[in-house]
Amino acid sequence: MQDIGVAVVGAGFIGPVHVEGLRRAGVNVTGILGVSDDESNTAAAHLGLPRAYRRFEEILDSAAVAAVHIATPNRLHFALARQALQAGKHVLCEKPLAMNSRESAELVALAAQSNLAAGVNYNIRYYPLCLQMREMVRSGEVGRVFSVCGSYVQDWLLYPTDYNWRVLAEEGGDLRAVADIGTHWLDLIHAITGLEVESVCADLATVHPVRQRPKGEVETFSGKSGRVIATEPVEINTEDSGCILLRFAGGGRGCLWVSQVTAGRKNCLRLELAGSGGAMAWNSEQPNELWIGHRERANELLLRDPALVYDAVRPYISFPGGHNEGFPDTFKQCFRAFYGYIRQGDFAAPPTFPTFADGHREIVLCEAILASHRQRQWVPVAAAGER
Numbered sequence: 001m002q003d004i005g006v007a008v009v010g011a012g013f014i015g016p017v018h019v020e021g022l023r024r025a026g027v028n029v030t031g032i033l034g035v036s037d038d039e040s041n042t043a044a045a046h047l048g049l050p051r052a053y054r055r056f057e058e059i060l061d062s063a064a065v066a067a068v069h070i071a072t073p074n075r076l077h078f079a080l081a082r083q084a085l086q087a088g089k090h091v092l093c094e095k096p097l098a099m100n101s102r103e104s105a106e107l108v109a110l111a112a113q114s115n116l117a118a119g120v121n122y123n124i125r126y127y128p129l130c131l132q133m134r135e136m137v138r139s140g141e142v143g144r145v146f147s148v149c150g151s152y153v154q155d156w157l158l159y160p161t162d163y164n165w166r167v168l169a170e171e172g173g174d175l176r177a178v179a180d181i182g183t184h185w186l187d188l189i190h191a192i193t194g195l196e197v198e199s200v201c202a203d204l205a206t207v208h209p210v211r212q213r214p215k216g217e218v219e220t221f222s223g224k225s226g227r228v229i230a231t232e233p234v235e236i237n238t239e240d241s242g243c244i245l246l247r248f249a250g251g252g253r254g255c256l257w258v259s260q261v262t263a264g265r266k267n268c269l270r271l272e273l274a275g276s277g278g279a280m281a282w283n284s285e286q287p288n289e290l291w292i293g294h295r296e297r298a299n300e301l302l303l304r305d306p307a308l309v310y311d312a313v314r315p316y317i318s319f320p321g322g323h324n325e326g327f328p329d330t331f332k333q334c335f336r337a338f339y340g341y342i343r344q345g346d347f348a349a350p351p352t353f354p355t356f357a358d359g360h361r362e363i364v365l366c367e368a369i370l371a372s373h374r375q376r377q378w379v380p381v382a383a384a385g386e387r
């Protein structure tokens with residue numbers, strides 16, 4: 001895939017993870033763009049990239065760039081993705097795809113007319129045992145899905161002195177914990193079960209209505225370093241945690257807990273699915289283990305091993321059993337799927353990666369969740385657009 005040149009926009013926490021994942025997927029990274037020349041230069045030097053871009057237009061005008069990865073704060077996603085598609089570049093955008101469903105619907109429509117690949121980086125789908133769960137549902141092994149429950153919890157915003165652009169609605173969107181991490185869980189459940197959420201009942205909480213904002217920018221997760229810096233108080237109107245009941249089309253039920261203020265949980269996504277043929281449970285902090293529950297015989301613990309999974313999962317495993325794979329590997333596998341699709345060149349073929357339509361579905365869900373919280377009642381989810 002060295003023939004496809006990719007530029008990465010955003011040089012904070014996740015931009016460099018994209019660079020690493022692209023290279024491990026055998027994709028040629030042409031360069032990186034940060035918020036300033038200084039950030040672009042430092043990132044390019046640190047990552048050993050040939051080019052530090054000065055402006056986004058340089059990327060759009062470059063014949064060497066076929067695809068753009070967007071890894072900036074959320075408020076920029078829509079404009080950057082739209083410009084990139086209009087310039088004829090494939091786009092892989094970080095989640096959430098946009099700030100609201102009007103923007104994401106426009107991107108879905110633009111992508112559909114474009115003959116380009118347009119993806120959203122819901123990388124968690126690519127943990128091999130998540131793909132195994134999907135195959136266990138598809139094959140009928142777990143039968144009819146009755147319920148899916150779980151959580152996505154972190155602790156990096158536990159203290160009122162913890163700060164990041166995400167806590168401001170104008171930077172990250174009206175929802176924070178739900179949009180930032182909850183949508184990973186919701187996307188994963190959709191990818192595994194194919195079930196559509198029909199309605200939601202949400203109760204959200206902002207435990208710190210005021211946070212101390214450092215004077216200057218803060219990279220994601222860097223607040224834990226303990227450095228003392230000058231701060232100013234800022235009012236917070238995005239949620240730190242929340243509980244959401246879900247009703248799926250067909251009668252299934254679900255429940256999701258999200259929190260960015262749970263001490264000791266660093267980045268912990270858990271899910272438990274109950275079906276007529278058995279149950280399954282998985283935790284992203286032990287991603288190489290899948291619990292399989294039975295009624296009539298002993299439960300099982302499946303360790304990730306290419307020899308022990310469904311055929312459809314095997315291509316997404318790069319290492320033998322016992323050689324653990326984790327977070328960075330999901331990026332590599334997501335990018336392999338995305339660039340494998342581009343190389344095949346048939347943009348009418350069913351996508352093998354999370355699309356803009358998937359990103360739009362998540363934003364529509366977020367809007368229903370926020371409406372439910374504000375109205376203190378169940379809210380139906382409007383139909384998400386098609387790719």
Ligand SMILES: NC(=O)c1ccc[n+]([C@@H]2O[C@H](COP(=O)([O-])OP(=O)(O)OC[C@H]3O[C@@H](n4cnc5c(N)ncnc54)[C@H](O)[C@@H]3O)[C@@H](O)[C@H]2O)c1
Binds near residue numbers: 009013015073076180
């Ligand atoms: N899929 C995942 O697992 C995952 C994990 C973390 C973050 N994300 C997403 O990635 C995005 C970035 O998050 P992050 O945690 O890396 O944030 P961050 O603050 O650590 O990094 C953002 C970067 O974008 C740069 N930037 C800001 N404005 C820019 C501009 N106009 N042009 C170019 N660069 C600009 C910033 O300087 C910074 O380098 C968010 O949308 C977030 O939701 C996804």
